[in-house]
């Protein structure tokens with residue numbers, strides 16, 4: 462889509478949704494009585510597909526655990542993706558839009574304090590039937606509007622009933638239409654393992670949102686959830702995957718940041734454990750957007766902590782690809798990342814005993830720990846120094862960014878900066894007089910794509 466700027470993304474998103482809306486108005490699906498599906502839910506429901514799509518795609522935007530990057534849907538005739546993965550883009554508020562990202566329903570029997578869809582909120586409600594959703598997905602796919610589906614739902618009637626509706630949609634798409642494309646399905650905490658097994662067999666990716674990073678916060682704000690309950694679908698999917706001969710299904714989760722008092726230390730330790738034990742592919746961090754008035758939550762006037770979310774994504778990247786441990790990145794005493802500095806620089810300044818690093822002799826795992834030098838930069842250095850010893854000018858010519866690295870390296874024994882190797886001096890030199898501002902929702906995305914942190 463080439464939508465690199467927020468403005469461009471906004472325009473693209475607007476055009477896409479307008480286009481989808483116009484097409485929807487032309488469809489004439491038989492709309493069955495919703496009561497047969499959502500027995501017991503009495504609030505007025507949207508009736509037309511247009512209304513439903515408007516409500517249910519909007520309700521889905523609070524879920525960020527939907528990246529489709531790296532998926533490789535081979536062997537299907539319809540929906541086959543390339544090895545580079547299903548391409549994706551991001552809407553103006555940072556959410557993925559290449560998938561049809563939608564809820565089955567935004568009706569819910571539960572009352573999670575932080576959630577827009579909680580039972581007591583007076584919001585417009587809507588629900589698709591599995592048939593409607595499958596038909597729309599295929600129609601949009603064939604018209605090249607979307608490349609796959611991200612499907613989640615509020616909980617209606619019961620966990621099993623809701624999981625059954627999502628499974629039905631999946632089965633229509635896979636068996637009836639032979640759709641082999643990307644489908645990400647949200648597992649419903651508390652549903653039977655038998656249902657999870659069927660979903661895992663058919664989905665491309667599954668996720669289950671842990672949302673709040675501690676049992677204490679769950680008990681306060683989501684009384685129907687416990688740590689065991691929210692972890693249950695992830696554990697079940699992991700165990701099912703481990704017993705299969707094929708590759709394990711990729712799994713992800715979402716943690717809300719800033720709604721409750723858990724520190725970055727708590728959050729990163731939880732993420733680290735999830736990567737190790739639950740075999741998650743990704744943990745997504747979602748800056749809390751205050752929607753509901755609740756004395757236990759930040760006021761509705763509080764800005765979402767986007768800069769904190771951005772730093773957590775950077776730290777997460779270091780956990781997954783740079784060999785850092787959570788305890789290295791966050792000081793147990795301060796328990797939070799430095800919002801002014803990226804997590805690697807924050808770590809380096811607290812561990813100056815490891816610096817300066819000599820570029821011409823350091824192994825790869827040391828090179829990638831130098832602030833400003835990522836995996837690609839380290840590989841370039843390793844390749845180039847096979848032929849000659851490198852100096853600062855050569856590093857620049859190789860495209861290695863020295864803006865931060867210069868304070869932490871020597872080349873042929875030369876430390877180029879006139880700043881003493883001391884935390885306060887380097888910090889001042891790096892930050893200067895300018896105070897870092899809260900980034901836009903898209904700033905973090907650039908860092909994630911580049912991966913150079």
Ligand code: SF4
Pocket residue numbers: 569570571572573576577578579580614615616683
């Ligand atoms: S169960 Fe899910 S949809 Fe329902 S209120 Fe809680 S977070 Fe919202």
